[in-house]
Amino acid sequence: MATVAPSWAYTLHLPHDPRAPGIGRCTLRRVLGSYGLEPHVPTAELLAAELLANAQTHTDGEYALRIRYDAGRGRLRVGVWDRSPALPPGFGTERAAPKPGPGAESGRGLHLVRACADDYGGYALRELGSAHGGKLLWAECRV
Secondary structure, eight states: OEEEEEEEEEEEESSOOOHHHHHHHHHHHHHHHTTHHHHHHHHHHHHHHHHHHHHHOOOOSSSEEEEEETTTEEEEEEEEEEEEEOOOOSSSSOOOOOOOOOTTTSSSSSHHHHHSSSSEEEEHHHOTTTOOEEEEEEEEEEE
């Protein structure tokens, strides 16, 4: 009789600190390794690295890394929540974003996410009765 791994999810809350993205990547490697998903670490780590760097660079508050495995769909989702409700170009309802010029020193991270993920997206979160809540950017890869 074949066994099916159950679905699972982990959330790691991180402070706005330049060391936090590295801590998030290390945690992701350990979690995936503990579930035997080592072959998927390079892609998942790239997705997490860019999403975490985006939160660290473009927001002022804490943020969180969410790792979710959906056994039924065979998908691994990496998401990052932060306090800013503003969705970056390409992660909202529109799926295109301007490409950085050849001399640009930044602006390629989310293009990498879109190129390497099997699916991606983002949505603004709202707390009931306020304009706060932030956003969640996510990217998935097949497992």
